Structures are given as C-alpha cells and as structure tokens.
Amino acid sequence: MQPWQDDIYDALTEAGVRQIAFVPDAGHKRLIERCLEDPKMRAISLTTEEEGIALLGGAWLGGDKGALLMQSSGVGNCINMLSLTKTCQFPLVMLVTMRGEWGEFNTWQVPMGRTTQEHLELCGVACYRCDEPEPVADTVRTAMRFAYYTNSAVAILLGQRLIGAKIFEEGEAAR
Amino acid sequence: MTASEKLNRREVVKSLLSNRGETLVVTGLGQPAYDAFAAGDDPRNFYLWGAMGGAASMGLGLAVAQPERRVVVLTGDGELLMGLGSLAAVGAEKAGNLAIVVLDNERYGETGQQKTHTGRGTDLAAVAMAVGFRTALTVADEADLPEAIRIAREGEGPVMVVIKVSEAPAGMALPPKDGAYLKMRFREAVLGDRTPG
Numbered sequence: 001m002q003p004w005q006d007d008i009y010d011a012l013t014e015a016g017v018r019q020i021a022f023v024p025d026a027g028h029k030r031l032i033e034r035c036l037e038d039p040k041m042r043a044i045s046l047t048t049e050e051e052g053i054a055l056l057g058g059a060w061l062g063g064d065k066g067a068l069l070m071q072s073s074g075v076g077n078c079i080n081m082l083s084l085t086k087t088c089q090f091p092l093v094m095l096v097t098m099r100g101e102w103g104e105f106n107t108w109q110v111p112m113g114r115t116t117q118e119h120l121e122l123c124g125v126a127c128y129r130c131d132e133p134e135p136v137a138d139t140v141r142t143a144m145r146f147a148y149y150t151n152s153a154v155a156i157l158l159g160q161r162l163i164g165a166k167i168f169e170e171g172e173a174a175r
Numbered sequence: 176m177t178a179s180e181k182l183n184r185r186e187v188v189k190s191l192l193s194n195r196g197e198t199l200v201v202t203g204l205g206q207p208a209y210d211a212f213a214a215g216d217d218p219r220n221f222y223l224w225g226a227m228g229g230a231a232s233m234g235l236g237l238a239v240a241q242p243e244r245r246v247v248v249l250t251g252d253g254e255l256l257m258g259l260g261s262l263a264a265v266g267a268e269k270a271g272n273l274a275i276v277v278l279d280n281e282r283y284g285e286t287g288q289q290k291t292h293t294g295r296g297t298d299l300a301a302v303a304m305a306v307g308f309r310t311a312l313t314v315a316d317e318a319d320l321p322e323a324i325r326i327a328r329e330g331e332g333p334v335m336v337v338i339k340v341s342e343a344p345a346g347m348a349l350p351p352k353d354g355a356y357l358k359m360r361f362r363e364a365v366l367g368d369r370t371p372g
Contacts (some may be wrong), residue, residue, distance in 0.1 A: 019239060022216040042239050043322030044268060046232075047260035055236035055264075058201065061221060062240025062360065063366045084233075089353030 002160065004130075005030040007137035008095065012067055016043060017146050019059045019066035021052035027097030027163035028069045049074035050081035057090045058070075067093040072100060072157075073109060074117040076158065082123040085153045092153035093144050094125065100161035102131075113160075120155050131159035181341035182317065184278050188249065189214045191276065191324050192217035196245075198328070199237060203230040203250030205285045207278055209226075211249055212350035214255065219356055222350040228258030230351060231275055237267050238273035241365065245272055251335075252279040252293040259302065265333050266307030273304070274327045274334040279313075280342040290341065303335035315339035 007121075008031055012020070020035040020043040022028065027154045035043040046052050049070045056066035075096060099106070100113015112119075117127050128143045130136045143154040188210040192200070200220045202208040208222040213283060221237075223230055232250035255262075255277055265273065281294030293299060303311035312322040312331050314337070327336045362368045 013315040019236060021236075024270065043267075044235070044239070044264060047248065047263050050234040051258065051261045051264060054226060054261075055225075057229075058233035058236030058238075060236075061233075061242045061361050061365070062199075063362070063368070064236070064240035066236070073283075081226055081229055083352070084223070084229060087225070088358045147273035 001133070003030060004136040007133075008036070009034045010138060010141050011137060011140040013038075013040075014072055014141070016054040016065055017067050017144075019044060019056060020069065021055050021066060022069035023052070023071070023074050025069070025071035025097045027071070028095070031095075032069065032095065044085045048078045052145050053078050053081040053085060053092065055087065056092060057084055060076045060090050066092075067095060068121065069095050072098045073112045075116050075119055076112050079119065079123055081082055082125065082153065085118075086124045089151040090153070091147040091151050092119075092125070093147050094153070094154050094155040095140075095158065097158045098160045099164055100160075117157060123153075125153040125155050125157050127157055130157060131161045133162060137164070144145075165168070178291075182315065182320065182338060183281070183345070184340040185208050185213055186302060187278065187320065187338055187340060188231065190320065191247070197245055198245045199241060201230055201234045201237060201246070201248050203227070203248070206280075206345060207249045207251050207254070207368055208350055209348040210345065213345075213348035214353065216350065218360040219352070221224035221361050222352070224352045224354075227254055230366070231258055231265055232261045234273055234275065235268060235270060238270040239268065242270075243276070244365075245328065246270075248273070248275045250275065250277060251284070252277055252281060252299065253283045253292045255299060256292055256297070259342070262303060262308075263306045266303070269307070269309075269333065270372050273332040273334045274330065275337065276327050276339050277335065277337045281322055281336050282342045284342070284344060286326050300335055300337045303333075308311055308333045308335050311335040311337075312340065313337040
C-alpha cells in the first residue's frame with residue numbers, strides 16, 4: 001500500500017488540480033515535494049495561509065483548479081479571507097493536517113487545533129475527516145467532487161493520529 | 176506640493192485602462208474598485224468589496240492560470256499593506272504577465288482619511304524590489320505618468336507601479352457587489368464558460 005500522501009497526490013492529479021498553494025507542515029512534506037516535482041502543477045509557497053484563499057479564487061477566475069495545504073494552526077489566519085470564498089461561491093479545497101489533538105506535546109498548538117473544525121464550519125466550510133490511512137483516497141476524491149460540483153468550500157482534516165504526533169524528545173528524529 | 180497639484184486617481188485609472196485589449200483586472204476594495212468602474216465597467220474587471228490584503232494574491236493565481244494575458248491588480252496602499260507578505264510569493268513566482276498598480280494616497284480613505292504607513296516611511300516599490308519583482312517604481316508627477324502606465328501594461332513582470340495620488344476623495348462610483356455574479360461574468364468573458372461556477 002502506498003503512503004496516504006500519495007493517495008492525495010493521485011486524487012489531485014485525477015481531478016486536474018493545477019495550482020497548489022501551501023504553507024508547509026511536516027505531515028504534508030511528501031505531498032508538497034511531489035507537487036513541486038510535477039511539471040503539470042504549480043506549487044506556490046505562501047507566507048501565510050489566507051493568501052492561498054485569495055490566490056485560489058484568482059486561479060478559478062482564470063480556469064485553474066487548486067488546493068490549499070496547511071496545518072490546523074493556519075485555519076485561524078484564513079477566517080476573514082473565507083468571506084471571499086463564500087460571497088463569490090468559489091469552490092475551495094483545503095487539506096489541513098491537524099495538531100493539538102492526538103498525542104500533542106506542544107501546549108501552544110492546542111487552542112487552534114481543538115477548535116479547527118468549529119472555526120471552519122462557522123465560515124461555511126464543509127469538513128471531512130480522516131484518522132486512518134485507508135479512507136484517505138476516497139474521502140479526498142469525494143470532498144473535491146463536492147467542492148467543484150456545488151461551488152462549495154471543503155476542508156479535509158487529516159488527524160494527528162493519521163500523521164503521527166511530532167516527537168520532541170532529544171535523540172528522536174523530527175517529524 | 177499642494178493637494179491640487181497631485182495626480183487625480185480617476186484620470187490616472189482612465190488612462191491606465193483605456194484601450195486595454197485583453198487585460199484582466201483585479202481591484203482592491205474601496206476607491207480603486209470605484210476608479211476602475213468609473214473608467215468603464217467590463218466583465219474582465221473583478222472588483223473586491225472585502226478580502227482586504229488579498230488582491231495581490233488573487234492577481235497571482237489569475238496570472239498563473241492565464242499566462243498569455245496581462246493581469247493588472249489595481250489597489251490602494253492600505254489594502255496592499257495588509258497583505259505585504261503576499262508580495263514575497265509574487266516576487267518568488269516571477270509571473271511575467273502580472274503588474275500591481277498601487278494608487279497611493281497615503282490614507283485609509285474609506286475609514287476617515289487616517290494616515291497609512293506609506294506616508295510615514297514605507298516605500299512599497301523598494302519592498303517590491305527587495306522581494307524579487309523585476310521592475311518597481313514610484314511616480315508622483317504628470318510628466319512621468321505615460322512611462323509608468325506603459326510599464327504597468329507592457330513591462331516584464333512582476334511589476335509594481337506606485338502612483339502617488341491626491342488624498343481628496345473622488346466620490347462614489349459603485350460597481351456590482353454580488354460576488355457570484357462578478358465571478359460568473361468574468362469566467363464567461365475569459366473562458367467562455369457558461370456553466371454555473
């Protein structure tokens with residue numbers, strides 16, 4: 001079985017997604033690398049997540065499908081910019097790696113991580129969630145179809161149990 | 176220089192958008208949206224009424240999707256200052272067809288004319304050059320305007336043209352504000368896409 005990040009990459013490719021906007025996260029490392037290597041995609045590094053909401057709105061105006069990769073802490077940065085998505089009924093696909101939940105070590109990740117889904121839903125973003133690798137491919141495909149068929153915003157929350165909690169103890173490899 | 180000698184934003188934008196050809200325009204919220212509308216409504220104008228700080232990013236996504244067409248982001252100093260970090264992505268991506276035109280009145284015009292940071296030392300053109308724009312310049316005089324407009328319309332991007340304009344309010348000229356309508360008419364004009372979306 002291939003890594004679940006490759007399942008996401010395959011789903012993005014099949015859907016014809018061309019612009020990948022991202023703020024890095026360790027959980028997205030492999031996916032970001034694959035997108036950067038793909039000549040058919042344009043992977044665009046952001047300085048903050050809300051830039052991606054606006055960027056993908058512009059992409060859609062010009063005929064490009066896109067996806068936005070971020071960590072749960074970045075969701076809070078997006079709140080006002082999501083009014084663009086809602087007001088204009090832009091399709092939007094967010095892939096959010098979760099922190100602050102399963103096995104979290106860093107207290108500072110908890111406030112945003114524990115309320116990510118509620119924040120997104122208040123902003124009109126439909127949330128899908130994966131905590132195991134098996135449903136990732138199907139969930140991402142389904143969520144993307146929903147976004148593009150209905151001009152809706154979706155977020156796929158990739159749980160910390162799926163990603164693996166970051167290890168901070170000395171001597172452990174950073175993940 | 177007195178206020179009466181400063182450039183008039185409406186006249187600047189009218190010159191910028193005359194005979195625009197296939198140019199695609201994204202405006203920041205507030206006066207730049209009114210300026211573009213006053214110069215002549217066009218389905219290839221996308222007027223933001225919110226999303227402050229997002230105009231440059233939106234222009235970048237559009238420029239990447241439509242590399243054969245000129246994309247002009249027409250915005251104000253206050254709007255751009257809120258998304259200053261977004262210029263780093265524009266500089267890094269080197270979109271050759273993207274120009275950002277800043278109508279810089281050194282004021283938050285919609286909220287009571289409070290001074291912005293461009294009147295207190297921030298040099299937006301210098302910021303643009305520092306993050307990798309190919310060209311960036313600031314003009315304040317009528318005599319320099321034709322060349323500045325030429326660069327905005329034709330210069331190898333990413334380009335930033337900062338145009339110092341009068342802080343005198345130019346009045347209301349309100350474009351449509353239904354975002355779904357603006358999106359659909361833009362896509363229809365650019366992509367020939369008549370499907371909802």
